[in-house]
Amino acid sequence: MPACSRLTGLMLAALLCTGSAAAEPARPAPQPPDQQWQPLFQQVQGAHVFKDQKTFADALPRQDARALLDHWQQAQTQPGYSLPAFVAAQFTVPGDTAAYVPPAGESLRAHIDGLWPVLTRTTRTVDPHGSLLPLPKPYVVPGGRFREVYYWDSYFTMLGLASSGRWQQVRYMVDNFAWQLDQYGHIPNGNRSYYLSRSQPPFFSLMVELLATHEGDDAYRRYLPQLRTEHAFWMRGADVLQPGAASERVVRLADGQLLNRYWDARAVARTESWTDDLATAAQAPQRAPSQVYRDLRAGAESGWDFSSRWLADPAALGSIHTTAIVPVDLNSLLFHLEKTVARASKVAGDGAAARDYEQRAQARQKAINTLLWDATQGWYVDRDIERGQTRPALTAAALFPLWLQVATRAQARQTAAAVDAQLLRQGGLLTTTVRTGQQWDAPNGWAPLQWVAVDGLQRYGENTLAHRIGKRFLHTVQAVYDSEGKLVEKYVVDGSAGGGGGGEYPLQDGFGWSNGVTLALLDRLCPSRRTCVSAQDVGAAD
Numbered sequence: 001m002p003a004c005s006r007l008t009g010l011m012l013a014a015l016l017c018t019g020s021a022a023a024e025p026a027r028p029a030p031q032p033p034d035q036q037w038q039p040l041f042q043q044v045q046g047a048h049v050f051k052d053q054k055t056f057a058d059a060l061p062r063q064d065a066r067a068l069l070d071h072w073q074q075a076q077t078q079p080g081y082s083l084p085a086f087v088a089a090q091f092t093v094p095g096d097t098a099a100y101v102p103p104a105g106e107s108l109r110a111h112i113d114g115l116w117p118v119l120t121r122t123t124r125t126v127d128p129h130g131s132l133l134p135l136p137k138p139y140v141v142p143g144g145r146f147r148e149v150y151y152w153d154s155y156f157t158m159l160g161l162a163s164s165g166r167w168q169q170v171r172y173m174v175d176n177f178a179w180q181l182d183q184y185g186h187i188p189n190g191n192r193s194y195y196l197s198r199s200q201p202p203f204f205s206l207m208v209e210l211l212a213t214h215e216g217d218d219a220y221r222r223y224l225p226q227l228r229t230e231h232a233f234w235m236r237g238a239d240v241l242q243p244g245a246a247s248e249r250v251v252r253l254a255d256g257q258l259l260n261r262y263w264d265a266r267a268v269a270r271t272e273s274w275t276d277d278l279a280t281a282a283q284a285p286q287r288a289p290s291q292v293y294r295d296l297r298a299g300a301e302s303g304w305d306f307s308s309r310w311l312a313d314p315a316a317l318g319s320i321h322t323t324a325i326v327p328v329d330l331n332s333l334l335f336h337l338e339k340t341v342a343r344a345s346k347v348a349g350d351g352a353a354a355r356d357y358e359q360r361a362q363a364r365q366k367a368i369n370t371l372l373w374d375a376t377q378g379w380y381v382d383r384d385i386e387r388g389q390t391r392p393a394l395t396a397a398a399l400f401p402l403w404l405q406v407a408t409r410a411q412a413r414q415t416a417a418a419v420d421a422q423l424l425r426q427g428g429l430l431t432t433t434v435r436t437g438q439q440w441d442a443p444n445g446w447a448p449l450q451w452v453a454v455d456g457l458q459r460y461g462e463n464t465l466a467h468r469i470g471k472r473f474l475h476t477v478q479a480v481y482d483s484e485g486k487l488v489e490k491y492v493v494d495g496s497a498g499g500g501g502g503g504e505y506p507l508q509d510g511f512g513w514s515n516g517v518t519l520a521l522l523d524r525l526c527p528s529r530r531t532c533v534s535a536q537d538v539g540a541a542d
Contacts, residue, residue: 032194137172143510151200160516194271205340220344264297284318298322307440332400378414403456412460427493428473439503445493447517
């Protein structure tokens with residue numbers, strides 16, 4: 001493995017050292033459409049044949065790539081050639097899913113229970129010419145333009161499936177992710193070929209933990225090999241990484257402490273957002289386009305695509321530098337993964353491995369509580385390794401160390417006070433306090449972050465604040481459901497209740513994780529009545 005440069009001053013090159021080539025996956029990875037159909041792919045996307053660039057990325061060609069490209073070259077020489085007509089004739093294009101209309105008077109809980117079959121897909125076999133990847137068991141998709149399963153979304157969806165008593169579906173989902181770990185050596189962002197170069201926030205250990213509440217320790221034994229594969233993926237290259245260097249997803253600080261960042265194996269425009277990424281790179285002429293693309297892709301791996309968390313200039317997406325940031329939520333999730341591998345190893349009778357992973361978790365906890373804690377402000381932060389300093393903004397990610405029990409009680413109390421003062425709004429928990437037009441910023445609130453906050457605060461006895469956040473968000477969900485008869489991907493929580501905005505695409509209906517978190521919050525906060533979300537129940541000051 002080539003030695004990575006040390007981090008000295010502002011030498012970004014050292015931060016972006018890729019180290020050794022990625023290890024071979026367990027099976028050959030299919031090529032994404034931007035590689036298979038190039039240059040047809042680029043021409044179609046550049047011509048904006050489809051309003052949503054993901055549409056063509058998901059389209060199914062009616063012949064293999066070589067025959068398709070030969071046909072296209074010939075078609076261009078014919079009189080009356082039209083690119084949209086060629087695409088219409090040679091591809092099956094995914095259409096919009098028909099809106100689900102609930103029966104009149106159906107309660108919010110009944111509506112969600114009725115949505116699970118609507119959002120369930122089975123794709124044991126797929127057409128090899130398309131971008132969809134097979135999965136052995138049925139799975140639940142988010143909805144709308146998101147026609148495939150997504151990694152971190154699925155944990156919050158599974159909370160709702162568990163609430164609905166659908167434990168077999170929970171098991172199917174965990175089995176699918178374990179299968180992907182066996183097949184690809186990691187869990188892709190989603191089951192599309194164009195998502196294989198990156199993952200998403202590592203929630204597999206939380207999925208196993210959820211299933212273990214129903215199946216007991218057998219779940220830990222069953223998935224121990226895949227838990228270790230997940231950890232190896234995120235830590236690849238760490239053993240030979242020198243202090244002050246970064247490689248793929250691992251960063252070793254100058255003092256030797258080891259933490260992680262987001263990454264993507266490719267440094268080209270995203271397949272599903274091709275022309276958007278070209279435009280973003282063009283707006284940052286001082287930067288190499290490949291670095292902008294890599295940082296956009298790493299931002300997509302974070303799940304927060306996009307947010308001021310990753311931007312040097314909150315007004316300029318081209319200033320994104322995700323790969324130069326050590327995120328507090330990612331490292332808290334990896335702490336949980338290490339604790340889970342330790343537990344599963346102990347259950348399996350491997351005491352040496354249990355002690356090893358417990359030591360790894362303790363070292364990470366120490367690093368998080370020193371390097372990602374702002375003692376002056378009193379909350380958890382991300383760290384900019386390019387500048388060698390923390391990023392001071394308070395975001396909802398600051399609650400992950402509470403949720404995953406990384407924080408001390410004193411740190412939890414200070415974080416709770418800051419969240420109460422700065423992020424709590426009438427409609428729930430803000431994602432950040434900054435308005436940028438990016439969807440992971442104000443005024444939006446997202447279901448998964450509400451659950452992280454509620455569950456995390458309750459773990460440290462901050463029950464009053466937890467109830468305020470949870471009930472206010474439930475009121476927002478109920479208000480939108482009452483007026484529009486649906487759940488949506490994200491919500492406005494700062495101001496009048498409604499569906500959220502911003503980002504690269506219109507607001508999506510469905511919606512997997514909103515459904516799951518809503519049911520989980522109803523169970524947690526209103527177990528007797530199964531509803532507590534009327535304006536009278538929530539109240540202006542509750």
